[in-house]
Amino acid sequence: MDPSFAPYIAVALIILLMAFGAPVFAALALSGAVGIVLVEDFAFLMTRLKSISYSTTAVYTLTIIPLFILMGSFAHHAQVGKKLFDVASRWVGHLPGGLAMAAILTSAGFAATSGSSVATAATVGSVAIPEMKKAGYQGSLSAGAVAAGGVLGVLIPPSVLLIFYAALTETSAGKMLVAGFLPGLLTAIMFMVGIYFIARRGDMRHAVTPRASWGEAVRETGKAWQVMVLFIVVMGGIYLGLVTPTEAGAVGAFVALIMLLMHRPSWPGMLGRIVASFRSTIDTTVMILFTMIGAAVFSYFLTLIQVPNQLAEAVVGSGLPPYLIVAMLLLVFVPLGMFLDAFSMMVITIPIMFPTIQSLGFDPIWFGILAVKMCEIGLITPPVGLNCYVIAGIDRETPLPQIFRGALWFVLLEVITIMILFAFPIITTILPNWMG
Known part of the structure; x- marks a missing residue:
């Protein structure tokens, strides 16, 4: 033929x-x-x-994936998410939309212990949504905020999707993980600013919690020490060159296991929790592989049949501005995100797009972060938005269409964030470049 x-x-x-x-x-x-x-x-x-x-x-790099997933599962069973939400609500709960902001902060914090978007959304949703409903929040805002906050799990390191991209493109896994920190922080800030204005224009300005004193907030912050320890162990070790990413994943999983064993409320049924952690890790890892x-x-x-090479040659010879070509490649993720999960999008598009990015001379780490950001949008857009389905399983009182409607605000905020990262690559590349 x-x-x-x-x-x-x-x-x-x-x-x-x-x-x-x-x-x-x-x-x-x-x-x-x-x-x-x-x-x-x-x-x-x-x-x-x-x-x-x-x-x-x-591939040696892929051994990080089950280690990061296991670390997040141990952290979940140690109730790290609940402690984070208590801390965040003390700091921002008194603001308009404060509990939704606290859900975003909790998602960002839990993402630093787990590389999974779904795990982040499920963990934070089970803790934050009941509290927001109790305070009188609309179902669309509370569910949409948690679904959107979950996407931070694939960007803030340690991220399984960043490791996945590094394995597909033979890019430094350590630099990819470090590169996700500032874009993840920027995304969290954009979500919180957006929530503030959404709450101000709606009925949420009075649905606030009593303002905590500075002393109480500081004391409560000390209870979430596990997140800081895990982040320092994993990302601090990678950034300073003390451990490889794989070694950091192993150390992080071991530290998270110790935290689970030290968590007294989890002692009843401890063996079941540990077995469940291993089982979920195996299921997710096998799916990815x-x-x-x-x-x-x-x-x-x-x-x-040389499709990637032909595409690269055609694009380079088209005479279009290089940044316009990158923008067109990124837009391909939008329709794909309506029907595929993030990993499927990556494995279909990156082998085809990456030769073009290389031929145009762009930083593969910068493009990788932008590609992951585009995958994030797919996690909260219909009809397949996986995070929204996860939240629908937790919040059975809020219909799925209403959850998607609440998440659409955050799709707009994601687009604005991507435009900022596109226009200012230094936000993505500065930390990896400091690693040398």
Whole structure:
């Protein structure tokens, strides 16, 4: 078959398989396999499949993923999220929309102990939403704020998605993690400013908690020492060069386990909590690795017919301004985010886009942060916005459409934040560059 027709057949097959409910990894793998057979033959496919799964997953960098997930799971069972929300509400609960702001701060803090967006949304939602409802918050604002706050879990280090991007592009995992800190902080600030104005124009200006004294707020802050310890152990060790990212993940998971064992309220059923942590880590890690294998088969097919190289040559030779090209590439994530999860978007787009970014001479770390930010939008937009479904499972009184409606405000704030990071790359690159 003419190789020029094979991509269209493969893409059509992906859409057909997903329409019938096939998992993303299976749709990618089967479509890539069919494409390879069309271009070469079945024997060639079998030869390549013998090595693709191993070469894709037997990557040292990927060992960080289960370690970060396990660390976050231990922190969750140690009730770190509840302590963080108590601290944040003492500081900002008296402001208009203060408890929603506290949910954002809690999400940012918990994200520093967990690399998962879904885990962050679920942990903070179970703590913050009941308190906001008790204070009289609208369901759309409370649920939307927690769903949006959850996206910080894929940006503020340690982030599994940043590690995933580093593995796909062979970029420094340590520098990718460090690069996510300032953009994550900027995102949290933008969300809090947005909540303030949303609350001022709505009915939330009076739904505030009593103002805590400075002494009480400072004393309460000391109860959330676990987050600071984990952040210093993991990111401090990486930034100072004392440990590699993988070693930092192992040390962080061990420290989080010690914190769980020291948490007296968790002693009843401790073994069950530890087993649940390992089980959730295994489930999430296997899902990620299967997605990588399926995408690797499809990416190999695209490489076989030289789609990434042809795209890079066409883009570079188009005469368009380089920054306009990057903006157009980022916009591709918008429709994909309506139907795919963040990992699936990454494995489909990055192998195709990255050669173009390299040929244009852009910093891969800067582009990686922008790509992750675009994936964040997909986590809170219909119809697949995973964080909104997680919150719907926690807050059964608020209909899913209302949760999506509340999250749309934060989509706008995400767009503004991305524009700032796009216009000022130094926000992303300054910390990695200081690492040398």
